[in-house]
Amino acid sequence: MIRIIVILRRNSVAIFLFACCLFAITSVVYTHGFHPDLEQWQKRGLVVTSVDTKQKVVALTFDDGPNPDATTEVLDLLQKYEARVTFFVLGMHAEKYPELIKSIQYHGHEIGSHGYTHNVRQYNNPQFARSDVQRSLQVITSISGIRPHLLRPPGGFLSRQLVSYCIDEQLTIVIWNWDADYKDWKAVDSCLLAKQIITGVEPGQIILLHDGGENRQVMINALSLALPTLSRMGYRFVTVSELLALKNQ
Numbered sequence: 001m002i003r004i005i006v007i008l009r010r011n012s013v014a015i016f017l018f019a020c021c022l023f024a025i026t027s028v029v030y031t032h033g034f035h036p037d038l039e040q041w042q043k044r045g046l047v048v049t050s051v052d053t054k055q056k057v058v059a060l061t062f063d064d065g066p067n068p069d070a071t072t073e074v075l076d077l078l079q080k081y082e083a084r085v086t087f088f089v090l091g092m093h094a095e096k097y098p099e100l101i102k103s104i105q106y107h108g109h110e111i112g113s114h115g116y117t118h119n120v121r122q123y124n125n126p127q128f129a130r131s132d133v134q135r136s137l138q139v140i141t142s143i144s145g146i147r148p149h150l151l152r153p154p155g156g157f158l159s160r161q162l163v164s165y166c167i168d169e170q171l172t173i174v175i176w177n178w179d180a181d182y183k184d185w186k187a188v189d190s191c192l193l194a195k196q197i198i199t200g201v202e203p204g205q206i207i208l209l210h211d212g213g214e215n216r217q218v219m220i221n222a223l224s225l226a227l228p229t230l231s232r233m234g235y236r237f238v239t240v241s242e243l244l245a246l247k248n249q
């Protein structure tokens with residue numbers, strides 16, 4: 001009898017742990033880009049991960065900045081190859097480096113919001129998510145004079161409440177092509193990163209890169225290798241709004 005109870009107890013623990021893991025995985029998957037409503041949101045144009053187009057255009061996107069250690073260097077490089085891109089900036093960094101926001105704007109790039117704090121976990125709280133986005137919009141608007149209409153939630157977070165808020169605020173949520181996420185933030189080999197970007201390129205792609213964070217040199221070197229090659233392949237680099245305007249063209 002005791003043996004049976006022990007076995008049952010062991011099984012209950014195993015089932016409990018399994019349920020916890022399943023719940024954790026499901027929460028992460030649901031809220032970070034693979035939400036069950038994603039397809040429906042994409043069809044309605046509320047969430048964008050790529051754009052259907054035959055033209056050789058891609059939208060390079062840079063997250064987590066502005067960053068005095070990388071943004072200016074990225075801007076110089078982009079200018080060299082006549083690339084127009086989108087920076088999804090953090091409100092707290094924009095506030096700290098307003099001159100970099102103005103520089104991004106001066107160079108003709110688009111600025112979207114990446115929230116204020118990058119506190120992804122807290123985005124499960126709809127009230128926090130709303131106020132975090134709102135605060136970033138206020139900061140960016142006060143510096144640039146233009147209210148962003150693109151939002152990339154930190155970590156690609158998605159929820160029904162966040163999408164509903166974005167509808168009210170006329171914000172389009174921009175994620176990225178999951179197969180064009182090369183984890184540049186932890187890349188150690190710029191040649192490999194450049195090769196991944198070049199071989200993975202497709203018309204209408206939204207490519208995720210980061211000018212924010214530490215050790216951005218590998219990404220910058222990869223960019224300096226990828227930009228001339230992609231240009232030779234006939235690709236143009238456009239902002240997300242420009243890419244959206246090329247849908248079905």
Ligand SMILES: [Zn+2]
Nearest residue numbers: 063064154155
């Ligand atoms: Zn980010």
